[in-house]
Amino acid sequence: MPLLLLVVAALLAAAPLVLPVFVLTLLTEALILGLFAMSLDLMVGYTRLISFGHAAAYGLGAYGAGYILLHSATPLPLAILAASLFAGVVAVGVAWVCTMATGVSFSMLTLAFAQLLFAIAFKWTSVTGASDGLAGIPRRAGPFGLTVFETKVGYYELALFCLGVAYVFCRALVNAPFGAVLRGIRENEAKMLSLGYNTRLYKIAVVAISFALGGLAGALYSPFAGFANTDLVYWLFSGQVLIMVIVGGQGTLLGPILGAAFFMLVQQVLSKWTESWALFFGLIFIGFVMFAPEGIWGLLSRWRVRA
Amino acid sequence: MPPRAGLTRRTILQTAAAAATAPVVIRPASAAADPIKVGMPLALTGPVGSVGGQLRRACEFWAKQVNAKGGLLGGRPIQLLIEDTGGNPATTVRKAQEMVERDGVRLLTAIAASNEALATVPKLAEWDAIFVSGDNGDGRLTGESLVPNFFRPNVSGPMGTRTVALWLRDSSLKSFYALGMDYAWGHNSIDVFKDEVKKAGRNFIGDVYSPMGTKDFSTYITKIRQSGADAVYLVLSGDDYNAFLSQAKQYRLGDKVTMLTELVDEMVLQATGDASLGLVGGSRYPNTLDNPQNKAFVAAWKAEYGREPYMFEGDQYQSCVVMQAGIEKAGSIEAAKLRAALEGLTVNSIKGPITIRACDHQAEQPGFVVKVEKDETGKPVPKVIATYPAAKVTPPCNKMTYND
Numbered sequence: 001m002p003l004l005l006l007v008v009a010a011l012l013a014a015a016p017l018v019l020p021v022f023v024l025t026l027l028t029e030a031l032i033l034g035l036f037a038m039s040l041d042l043m044v045g046y047t048r049l050i051s052f053g054h055a056a057a058y059g060l061g062a063y064g065a066g067y068i069l070l071h072s073a074t075p076l077p078l079a080i081l082a083a084s085l086f087a088g089v090v091a092v093g094v095a096w097v098c099t100m101a102t103g104v105s106f107s108m109l110t111l112a113f114a115q116l117l118f119a120i121a122f123k124w125t126s127v128t129g130a131s132d133g134l135a136g137i138p139r140r141a142g143p144f145g146l147t148v149f150e151t152k153v154g155y156y157e158l159a160l161f162c163l164g165v166a167y168v169f170c171r172a173l174v175n176a177p178f179g180a181v182l183r184g185i186r187e188n189e190a191k192m193l194s195l196g197y198n199t200r201l202y203k204i205a206v207v208a209i210s211f212a213l214g215g216l217a218g219a220l221y222s223p224f225a226g227f228a229n230t231d232l233v234y235w236l237f238s239g240q241v242l243i244m245v246i247v248g249g250q251g252t253l254l255g256p257i258l259g260a261a262f263f264m265l266v267q268q269v270l271s272k273w274t275e276s277w278a279l280f281f282g283l284i285f286i287g288f289v290m291f292a293p294e295g296i297w298g299l300l301s302r303w304r305v306r307a
Numbered sequence: 308m309p310p311r312a313g314l315t316r317r318t319i320l321q322t323a324a325a326a327a328t329a330p331v332v333i334r335p336a337s338a339a340a341d342p343i344k345v346g347m348p349l350a351l352t353g354p355v356g357s358v359g360g361q362l363r364r365a366c367e368f369w370a371k372q373v374n375a376k377g378g379l380l381g382g383r384p385i386q387l388l389i390e391d392t393g394g395n396p397a398t399t400v401r402k403a404q405e406m407v408e409r410d411g412v413r414l415l416t417a418i419a420a421s422n423e424a425l426a427t428v429p430k431l432a433e434w435d436a437i438f439v440s441g442d443n444g445d446g447r448l449t450g451e452s453l454v455p456n457f458f459r460p461n462v463s464g465p466m467g468t469r470t471v472a473l474w475l476r477d478s479s480l481k482s483f484y485a486l487g488m489d490y491a492w493g494h495n496s497i498d499v500f501k502d503e504v505k506k507a508g509r510n511f512i513g514d515v516y517s518p519m520g521t522k523d524f525s526t527y528i529t530k531i532r533q534s535g536a537d538a539v540y541l542v543l544s545g546d547d548y549n550a551f552l553s554q555a556k557q558y559r560l561g562d563k564v565t566m567l568t569e570l571v572d573e574m575v576l577q578a579t580g581d582a583s584l585g586l587v588g589g590s591r592y593p594n595t596l597d598n599p600q601n602k603a604f605v606a607a608w609k610a611e612y613g614r615e616p617y618m619f620e621g622d623q624y625q626s627c628v629v630m631q632a633g634i635e636k637a638g639s640i641e642a643a644k645l646r647a648a649l650e651g652l653t654v655n656s657i658k659g660p661i662t663i664r665a666c667d668h669q670a671e672q673p674g675f676v677v678k679v680e681k682d683e684t685g686k687p688v689p690k691v692i693a694t695y696p697a698a699k700v701t702p703p704c705n706k707m708t709y710n711d
Contacts, residue, residue: 022408029401122490130491132422132445133396135452136429227426229396275352275391 005254012160016153024156030264031159032220034257035166037244039213044242045251046174047206048186050107053114054241056094057211059121059233060087061218066134066228067127075142076149077158080219087215088208095207099200102189111235118233133229137222159220163257166213170253173209182206243281247288249295258296342386343379343414343640345370345630346406346436348427350419353394354545357574358619362417362441363389365623368611369631379634388412394419396426403427407434413640414439416630417623421445421464421492431456435642437649439630441623442591446707449667453705456642458649458663460629460670461622462591465707466700467569468496470589470674472503473695480537480565482510486527486551487542489516496542496569499708506711512536517547524551528558538565549578556582571677571689573617583679583687590677592621592658593691601657618689621657628656629663629670661697666704674700 012031016024036058043049064083068074074082098109121128128134139155141147148154173179184192185199192199222228231237240263248259266284270277292299347366350359370385378384388406392399399418406412415431415438418424424443429452431438437456440448444464448457483504487493497514504511512534517527528551531539539560543551552575555561561584568588576583594605594615604624608616616624629652634640637648650665661672673696677689702709 020408022405025401025404025408125491132425132491135396135426225397225400226429227397227400229422229426231395231397271391 009160009164013157016156021152024152026264026268028152028156028159028224029221030261031156031163032217032224033241033244033260033264035159035163035220036214036217037241037248037256037260038163038166038170038253039210039217040241040245041250041253041256042170042173042182042206042210042213044245045253045256046179046186047182047203049203049207050242051110051207051210051238052107052235052242053110053112053238054210054214055233055235055237056110056114056117057087057091057214058218058221058237058241059114059117059228060090060211061215061220062222062228062232063121063128063134063218064215065219066137066222069137069140069223070134073140075146076140076223078143079140080162080216080223083219084212084216087218088212091208091211092204094211095204098207099203111238114233114235114238118230118235121230121233129229131230133227134222135227137226137228139223139226155224159224162216162220166216167253167257170213174253178202178205243285247285247295249297252295252297255295255297258300262296340378340382340384342384343634344386344388344406344410344412346403346410346412346415347387347389347417348392348399348402348406348415348423349389349417350394350399350423351389351391355394355419357545358442358572359391359394359417359419361574361617361619362419362623364612365441365616365620366417366627368608368620369624369627371611372607373631379631380638380640392419392423394423396420396423399423400426400430404430404434407436412436413642414630414645416626417441418443421448424448425452428452428454428457437630437640437642437645439626439633439649441626442619446702449669450705450707453667455646458629458668460626460654460661460663462589462672462674463669463702464496464569465499465702466674467589467591468499468503469700469702469709470676470695471567471569471587472500472507473674473699474587474676474693475503475509476507477693480509482512482534482536483538483540483567484512484531484534484536484564485514485540485542486531487514487516488544488547489518493542497540500540500542502708517543519547521547522550524554525558527551528555528560531560531564532558536564538567541566541568543568548575552579552582552586561585570618571679572619573689576679576687576689581687584681586679587692588677590618590675590689590691592616592618592625593675593677593689594618594621595691596658598657598659600655600659604657625654625656625658625661629654629661664701664704669701671697671701673697 040054043051061083064086065079068079068082094113098106101109122130139150141150149158181197181202189199244259244263245256249255266281270280349362350356366387370387374384388410390402392402413436415436418427421443431454440459440461442461446463446465449459485497487497493516501511515527515530566586571586571588571590605615632654633645633649633652637644649663653660653662658672661670663670673694675691676693678692679687680690682688
């Protein structure tokens with residue numbers, strides 16, 4: 001399995017050599033969305049913390065990186081890292097509030113927080129550009145005069161690198177005792193509590209990590225698109241990433257990455273045929289939930305076992 | 308630049324077979340004459356969808372006209388690439404980028420919403436593409452956000468407000484109130500209007516902002532009536548606008564207060580009918596203009612669509628004609644050559660002669676004030692009540708405000 005992954009990673013890294021530039025653009029976005037979906041999987045798939053407001057993480061990262069790049073001379077990788085940390089730090093406070101509740105109430109609190117952020121982004125003209133958003137976010141050179149990230153290929157490799165590192169980190173995290181506690185919370189939180197685990201602290205930690213990684217995805221997106229606006233924090237986007245996780249296969253890390261790519265591909269193809277593409281995607285989603293609840297990743301592994 | 312033709316590209320196109328055969332994309336019948344591709348990533352759905360529909364119709368009409376005469380640059384047909392953005396700036400940038408990278412588009416037009424245009428213009432240099440605006444009003448596009456590859460043959464937002472302001476100075480109205488949607492556009496427009504009222508030596512009483520999607524305007528209407536103002540300036544759009552006008556009619560607001568607005572768009576008249584009677588505002592293009600080019604255009608349009616052209620249709624059509632004149636003068640669609648050709652170009656089209664300024668790429672053109680009245684058949688239509696010359700309407704270079 002790790003061997004196969006390494007091969008796929010190597011193929012992806014070599015992809016710019018053969019792919020036309022527009023496919024590379026799509027692929028870069030798919031990698032970024034994949035990272036975003038994977039970050040949510042830590043909460044949804046491993047801890048059963050269903051968030052309806054994960055777009056908040058993406059938005060914090062996207063606006064954070066955009067603001068830093070527009071208003072200072074910070075080199076691109078540092079700006080992305082700073083924005084990601086910013087999302088993680090904000091998440092500690094958010095999680096502290098949201099984890100006061102469990103189940104549906106937790107989900108509603110995450111939604112409320114994300115909508116609050118949306119309202120702020122919509123009103124705070126001097127920082128977020130309100131309904132116009134932040135435009136012309138540069139991919140600045142550096143550090144040390146490094147110009148590689150200004151190019152399309154360089155940026156693609158940067159996104160791939162971030163996704164790779166984040167995946168290895170998440171895999172290690174869920175395999176570590178920390179991950180076992182998360183799974184314990186998922187299966188039976190009362191039991192974990194009676195075993196003496198302070199489950200709330202664990203939950204706050206996983207939300208913070210998830211937000212930091214989601215923020216990393218957002219921070220990669222805004223210099224890539226050169227643009228950030230309120231759609232990135234809107235509840236619709238939170239719903240879409242949840243769909244990516246579920247369609248991809250929750251609790252698998254890799255599944256949500258595939259789910260994100262699948263979502264993008266279907267949106268891309270369907271939106272050319274019909275203006276009501278979301279309707280058809282809804283049908284696909286219902287199909288998955290009813291006939292393949294384990295998602296694309298589940299289908300793939302079933303097929304692999306049979307083969 | 309990776310190879311644009313050859314096996315790799317073809318294989319990938321085949322894998323994405325469905326994607327490559329979009330129904331709205333008119334593909335060339337023969338490869339003999341290399342078509343001139345014009346990219347149109349525009350909102351056909353969402354809040355500005357109705358405007359997007361107008362822009363699309365105008366471009367299709369223009370392309371058909373040009374192609375019927377044998378195309379441009381020695382027989383190259385116009386090929387429009389139309390894709391829906393839903394009014395989302397991020398989608399607009401992505402679709403435009405795809406058009407540039409996948410289809411080799413070097414000309415863009417008809418991006419409907421201003422925030423979509425603002426998101427797109429920083430990318431033009433990288434794409435080596437020219438974007439000719441058909442309806443984008445935001446003053447910043449020819450001000451602080453101006454890029455060399457952006458051109459605006461249409462009337463800008465500040466020019467629209469200015470036209471109304473000039474009319475104010477000539478009018479007998481004394482005191483004003485304002486109602487706007489509670490976001491950036493509403494606040495900006497009303498700030499500009501406030502300024503103009505003060506410059507005209509009139510009295511600005513107060514303003515109020517309604518959240519987007521407001522259905523019940525009764526409290527706002529009461530406030531406007533109680534203010535005792537002679538006129539109210541409206542900065543509303545879409546469903547909010549329609550809801551306000553119908554309720555204002557029920558409350559007979561129009562009997563006491565003159566309703567002013569930046570733009571009078573025929574789509575609103577269609578939606579609200581008699582409720583829009585008496586509305587006074589600017590128009591970017593009134594289809595009643597008396598010049599041979601406009602008469603020919605309106606006649607041809609009526610033959611095609613069975614009605615007169617709407618405001619945004621006329622303005623977008625003019626932008627297409629300006630783009631066409633630029634291409635013919637440059638003898639090319641290369642960004643550098645086309646840019647040089649467009650700068651300072653004078654085109655005699657449906658609004659009479661207009662000139663694209665070299666300094667900020669804004670077209671100098673007259674401003675029109677219209678009032679909604681019934682025509683012979685009893686249908687509400689905008690009638691021109693005042694016209695102001697280009698020199699008074701167009702702002703100083705790179706500016707959004709006026710000196711007097």
